[in-house]
Amino acid sequence: MQILPLSEIPSPRYKLETAERIFFEASSKKTFSSDEEREAFRRRYFTVYADRDPEWFLLALDDSDQVLGYLAGTPSTREDHLSLNPYLEGFRSVIGEFPAHLHINFCQVARGLGLGSRLLEDFESRLKAHSVTGVHLVTGAKERNVGFYARNGYSEASRLRIGASELVFLGKRL
Ligand SMILES: CC(C)(COP(=O)(O)OP(=O)(O)OC[C@H]1O[C@@H](n2cnc3c(N)ncnc32)[C@H](O)[C@@H]1OP(=O)(O)O)[C@@H](O)C(=O)NCCC(=O)NCCS
Numbered sequence: 265m266q267i268l269p270l271s272e273i274p275s276p277r278y279k280l281e282t283a284e285r286i287f288f289e290a291s292s293k294k295t296f297s298s299d300e301e302r303e304a305f306r307r308r309y310f311t312v313y314a315d316r317d318p319e320w321f322l323l324a325l326d327d328s329d330q331v332l333g334y335l336a337g338t339p340s341t342r343e344d345h346l347s348l349n350p351y352l353e354g355f356r357s358v359i360g361e362f363p364a365h366l367h368i369n370f371c372q373v374a375r376g377l378g379l380g381s382r383l384l385e386d387f388e389s390r391l392k393a394h395s396v397t398g399v400h401l402v403t404g405a406k407e408r409n410v411g412f413y414a415r416n417g418y419s420e421a422s423r424l425r426i427g428a429s430e431l432v433f434l435g436k437r438l
Contacts, residue, residue: 265332265379266325267386271318279323280314282331290369292404308348309367310336316344320390324370324383333370335383339396341365354424355402355433362398362421362435364391384416391438398437405430 270276287310296302313321313336324333338345340363346352352359366387370380391399403409405423410432418434425431 265382267383268323268325269319270314270321270323273323279325279331283323283334284310286331286333286369286371289371312344312348313338313367320387322383322387324374324379326374331371332374332379333368333383335366335368335387337364337366337387337399339364339391339394341400351402351424351426351431355400355422358421358433358435359400362400362433362437364396364399366399366401368401380412381416388436388438396438398435400433400435402431402433405432410434 270280273279284306287306291305291309293305296305317336317338320337320339322335322337323331324335326332341352341359345365346356366384368380368383388399400421401413401418403413413434416436418436420432421435422433423430424433
């Protein structure tokens with residue numbers, strides 16, 4: 265597997281389209297009440313990273329240069345992220361300790377092979393090289409991926425109940 269930032273890919277459009285298909289396929293939200301709602305969802309979890317932090321948007325490619333997965337990240341959680349993600353407001357007090365954040369998804373056939381761990385490690389190495397001291401992500405408390413993050417050194421720093429669902433803020437010091 266080769267890992268390349270979006271910013272280093274000369275014509276990224278096709279690869280970005282593949283990553284976007286992986287994003288929607290991996291998402292637990294499958295229906296949208298309008299095109300506007302779908303677009304807001306895409307912007308919040310995908311486009312804002314590709315547009316504003318392309319050097320932190322990492323693509324995982326196979327030997328034929330096909331996209332297997334991606335990590336959309338940022339070294340610093342900014343006010344624009346907070347305004348796009350209303351739930352992040354509830355985690356504001358812990359964000360300072362873990363300023364970077366990420367979203368990671370792989371296509372179905374590439375899961376469970378250790379590739380996600382490799383992509384995560386690559387992102388963390390890049391953060392350390394930029395003297396970033398902590399990273400976080402938010403997921404559902406009951407999601408299977410919680411085990412994946414725990415094995416990669418992430419632990420719960422905060423928890424938030426929103427309606428029937430419970431979100432966990434998982435942080436790692438770098
Ligand atoms: C989570 C994910 C990025 C991990 O990458 P990976 O290459 O599969 O991970 P690894 O092979 O290094 O580790 C395997 C672990 O990944 C997680 N995982 C594997 N398939 C998964 C799936 N379909 N859904 C959620 N988590 C999954 C599990 O924790 C698994 O451990 P387990 O088999 O003991 O339950 C990848 O599985 C994935 O894209 N899953 C679906 C979308 C998702 O949950 N993204 C994270 C959103 S916060």
